[in-house]
Amino acid sequence: MSVNIGLVGAGTVGGGVVKVLHNRFSYFRDELGLDIKLSRVVDKAQERFAQLPVGDAVCSSDINDILSDDSIQIVIELVGGTGFARTLVLDALKKGKHVVTANKALIAKHGPEIFEAAAASGVSVYFEASVGGGIPVIKGIRESLAGNDIYSVRTIINGTCNYILTRMTAEGLPFADVLKQAQEKGYAEADPALDIEGGDTGHKVAILASLVSGGYVEYESFPVEGITKISKDDIEFARELGYTIKLLGVIKKNNTGLDVRVHPAMLHKGHILASVSDVFNAVLLEGDAVGQILLYGRGAGELPTASAVVSDVIDVVQNIKANAPVRVPMDYYRTGRRKGIIPADQINSRYYLRFTVSDTPGVLASIANHLGEQGISIASVMQKEGTGTSGVPVIFITHCASESGVTRALSLVEKENYVRAQTQLIRIED
Amino acid sequence: MSVNIGLVGAGTVGGGVVKVLHNRFSYFRDELGLDIKLSRVVDKAQERFAQLPVGDAVCSSDINDILSDDSIQIVIELVGGTGFARTLVLDALKKGKHVVTANKALIAKHGPEIFEAAAASGVSVYFEASVGGGIPVIKGIRESLAGNDIYSVRTIINGTCNYILTRMTAEGLPFADVLKQAQEKGYAEADPALDIEGGDTGHKVAILASLVSGGYVEYESFPVEGITKISKDDIEFARELGYTIKLLGVIKKNNTGLDVRVHPAMLHKGHILASVSDVFNAVLLEGDAVGQILLYGRGAGELPTASAVVSDVIDVVQNIKANAPVRVPMDYYRTGRRKGIIPADQINSRYYLRFTVSDTPGVLASIANHLGEQGISIASVMQKEGTGTSGVPVIFITHCASESGVTRALSLVEKENYVRAQTQLIRIED
Numbered sequence: 129m130s131v132n133i134g135l136v137g138a139g140t141v142g143g144g145v146v147k148v149l150h151n152r153f154s155y156f157r158d159e160l161g162l163d164i165k166l167s168r169v170v171d172k173a174q175e176r177f178a179q180l181p182v183g184d185a186v187c188s189s190d191i192n193d194i195l196s197d198d199s200i201q202i203v204i205e206l207v208g209g210t211g212f213a214r215t216l217v218l219d220a221l222k223k224g225k226h227v228v229t230a231n232k233a234l235i236a237k238h239g240p241e242i243f244e245a246a247a248a249s250g251v252s253v254y255f256e257a258s259v260g261g262g263i264p265v266i267k268g269i270r271e272s273l274a275g276n277d278i279y280s281v282r283t284i285i286n287g288t289c290n291y292i293l294t295r296m297t298a299e300g301l302p303f304a305d306v307l308k309q310a311q312e313k314g315y316a317e318a319d320p321a322l323d324i325e326g327g328d329t330g331h332k333v334a335i336l337a338s339l340v341s342g343g344y345v346e347y348e349s350f351p352v353e354g355i356t357k358i359s360k361d362d363i364e365f366a367r368e369l370g371y372t373i374k375l376l377g378v379i380k381k382n383n384t385g386l387d388v389r390v391h392p393a394m395l396h397k398g399h400i401l402a403s404v405s406d407v408f409n410a411v412l413l414e415g416d417a418v419g420q421i422l423l424y425g426r427g428a429g430e431l432p433t434a435s436a437v438v439s440d441v442i443d444v445v446q447n448i449k450a451n452a453p454v455r456v457p458m459d460y461y462r463t464g465r466r467k468g469i470i471p472a473d474q475i476n477s478r479y480y481l482r483f484t485v486s487d488t489p490g491v492l493a494s495i496a497n498h499l500g501e502q503g504i505s506i507a508s509v510m511q512k513e514g515t516g517t518s519g520v521p522v523i524f525i526t527h528c529a530s531e532s533g534v535t536r537a538l539s540l541v542e543k544e545n546y547v548r549a550q551t552q553l554i555r556i557e558d
Numbered sequence: 559m560s561v562n563i564g565l566v567g568a569g570t571v572g573g574g575v576v577k578v579l580h581n582r583f584s585y586f587r588d589e590l591g592l593d594i595k596l597s598r599v600v601d602k603a604q605e606r607f608a609q610l611p612v613g614d615a616v617c618s619s620d621i622n623d624i625l626s627d628d629s630i631q632i633v634i635e636l637v638g639g640t641g642f643a644r645t646l647v648l649d650a651l652k653k654g655k656h657v658v659t660a661n662k663a664l665i666a667k668h669g670p671e672i673f674e675a676a677a678a679s680g681v682s683v684y685f686e687a688s689v690g691g692g693i694p695v696i697k698g699i700r701e702s703l704a705g706n707d708i709y710s711v712r713t714i715i716n717g718t719c720n721y722i723l724t725r726m727t728a729e730g731l732p733f734a735d736v737l738k739q740a741q742e743k744g745y746a747e748a749d750p751a752l753d754i755e756g757g758d759t760g761h762k763v764a765i766l767a768s769l770v771s772g773g774y775v776e777y778e779s780f781p782v783e784g785i786t787k788i789s790k791d792d793i794e795f796a797r798e799l800g801y802t803i804k805l806l807g808v809i810k811k812n813n814t815g816l817d818v819r820v821h822p823a824m825l826h827k828g829h830i831l832a833s834v835s836d837v838f839n840a841v842l843l844e845g846d847a848v849g850q851i852l853l854y855g856r857g858a859g860e861l862p863t864a865s866a867v868v869s870d871v872i873d874v875v876q877n878i879k880a881n882a883p884v885r886v887p888m889d890y891y892r893t894g895r896r897k898g899i900i901p902a903d904q905i906n907s908r909y910y911l912r913f914t915v916s917d918t919p920g921v922l923a924s925i926a927n928h929l930g931e932q933g934i935s936i937a938s939v940m941q942k943e944g945t946g947t948s949g950v951p952v953i954f955i956t957h958c959a960s961e962s963g964v965t966r967a968l969s970l971v972e973k974e975n976y977v978r979a980q981t982q983l984i985r986i987e988d
């Protein structure tokens with residue numbers, strides 16, 4: 129007996145899923161003994177159907193065609209967003225259908241409600257494609273690293289930002305120029321805000337933080353900062369100091385709580401994440417048994433994302449075949465006993481601080497005094513020649529310091545009349 | 559009702575498994591709803607038990623204590639080797655017990671017999687720890703990348719060899735000196751043959767090749783070459799040419815068959831595998847949907863390997879709990895329709911050829927002629943000054959050429975009386 133699938137959303141990823149399923153049906157049947165059938169595809173844009181190898185699937189524009197078809201056991205949601213997609217997913221779960229989704233915003237924002245609905249109906253929600261495209265990080269954490277307390281995750285998980293920072297670094301171009309390039313090449317959306325302001329990374333980090341911490345971590349509960357304020361000067365100064373700037377998602381467990389944040393970070397050139405370039409993604413996990421594990425690959429795109437969706441479909445089909453509809457429960461996501469999120473001003477880090485000041489005697493000493501008074505120890509200083517009246521850049525690299533101390537020092541420095549522009553702060557990750 | 563486990567072999571990895579299970583019992587019970595009990599541990603060296611958090615487990619030296627205990631559903635085999643371990647695994651399977659093993663030689667050499675026995679009893683054999691320690695590559699291929707035809711695998715999968723080559727590169731020391739260092743540090747065995755002659759890598763590659771090709775690939779069916787003939791000169795010349803030397807496992811599918819081999823290879827410094835250093839392992843997979851995926855981590859050691867064993871145990875326990883004892887069948891491993899192995903002399907590659915010749919006129923032209931006559935196109939040549947009577951090194955880098963042509967050219971060159979030592983051949987991977 130075949131397992132019937134309904135697919136909602138035949139855009140880029142949806143189209144990829146239709147293609148990958150089409151390519152692999154015979155492998156699933158002949159080698160894995162799994163008889164899978166794509167029985168319905170729904171999309172408002174019906175002209176998409178003709179471009180895809182939909183086979184015998186019934187194509188239509190009405191989601192109720194899938195919801196009311198009792199023969200469909202798995203619904204693949206590739207609509208995106210948290211409005212229509214949320215209703216659709218909840219309706220499908222209520223009808224006892226398993227859900228596979230690539231929707232990071234939906235899982236990040238409505239995960240508990242969705243997993244609650246799935247548990248109530250005795251079905252599963254799989255979401256591998258929501259983080260890191262084809263990189264098997266969700267299954268990795270939930271299953272392959274089950275023997276570990278994962279105490280650290282550092283990740284480059286937004287291809288658009290990584291492409292922009294890589295190009296800025298390689299070509300010495302300013303942010304705005306490279307963003308325009310990325311838009312022309314299709315690596316950035318016409319409205320790039322969700323990527324470049326860190327929101328997309330934040331959604332993915334919220335999901336990963338929930339998985340490794342044993343309880344739901346709300347997207348709104350941790351600081352998220354994008355890459356829009358990174359200047360080509362910062363990238364050049366970083367390079368001179370031996371660092372590369374990446375948009376990083378950071379999750380660390382310590383005695384006081386859970387440190388979760390998204391922000392640009394300077395990584396030493398020898399750091400394994402520093403060489404993750406262009407649209408590639410990587411997740412660096414540290415577990416108490418396994419040590420460091422790096423998972424690297426294409427974090428987006430038609431076929432890489434489809435690869436993850438299809439692997440989830442196979443997982444659900446294996447579960448159905450084994451009569452084990454909920455094999456790896458998500459209960460802890462709703463009920464877990466995770467530690468509290470450490471407030472942003474209580475983290476400790478090393479810092480890159482770029483002051484823009486007038487070229488007058490005593491400025492360096494004044495800044496150094498302000499830092500010293502807050503207990504911030506200086507690792508290195510670099511002063512560059514300035515251009516005209518816009519001020520001279522002075523860069524301080526600190527040893528490990530508290531964020532609150534750094535914030536206080538910066539606010540005191542900025543009251544000094546030698547300051548010509550807002551100070552730039554970039555955290556350094558080891 | 560708890561799932562009872564019997565562990566055979568309480569050495570390094572076995573001890574690690576006891577520790578990891580001990581650390582995670584409450585997590586498995588409270589968060590995953592899995593009640594797991596380590597009920598028996600067997601080892602000939604009974605003094606090991608006192609060092610480990612075995613809890614209530616009954617410890618003894620007789621394997622029959624586990625085999626005859628009907629309450630034990632999972633046997634963890636960490637004895638190693640293909641004699642006692644094979645009998646033990648087959649006996650456990652015959653008694654309807656699931657098996658989790660880290661034994662690469664056993665799976666590589668006796669996989670079909672073992673999976674046959676498992677299928678006959680309706681139980682599973684899990685072997686994540688047999689390849690790449692804590693890196694989830696087996697589950698990755700079997701489950702997370704199920705949507706893909708994986709057409710290429712390149713892997714650095716032996717920590718001892720990678721440590722030796724990394725140290726030779728960093729310190730300019732000869733092979734023998736670094737091997738001695740590695741033995742002193744515990745990174746190489748007293749009898750290092752299985753590692754440095756490529757056998758261990760070969761076992762792991764045989765397993766990966768079987769998984770990605772859809773049929774059993776015998777260890778004896780493909781060429782395996784170790785690192786013992788790599789000189790510090792080769793490493794230095796490689797460096798000058800922009801390359802790093804690694805012991806590589808290579809699996810490639812093409813129209814004519816399956817290209818499987820283990821040998822030292824030169825990788826361009828920008829290659830993602832070139833930066834995998836010391837005892838770290840990495841597997842670079844390419845699938846038709848996902849593109850490139852890199853999985854990186856510690857490929858050996860007490861706790862990383864234990865991490866993989868424990869994740870397998872959890873998988874089996876989830877299967878048992880779901881009443882799905884064989885969730886992801888291994889049938890194809892026995893019955894698959896894989897393509898034939900391409901004979902070693904039919905592969906195509908780029909080559910590094912180091913000739914050692916007398917410093918006399920016409921030698922370069924003679925070698926170039928021999929290569930040209932076999933249709934081998936030369937990409938670059940480097941001649942170094944020689945030392946005394948031992949000859950002058952002349953290095954040729956070829957464009958892509960057939961191995962048979964290269965072999966013929968080398969045998970003709972070696973008949974020339976200007977040749978002072980055996981020619982070195984190292985394949986170049988892109």
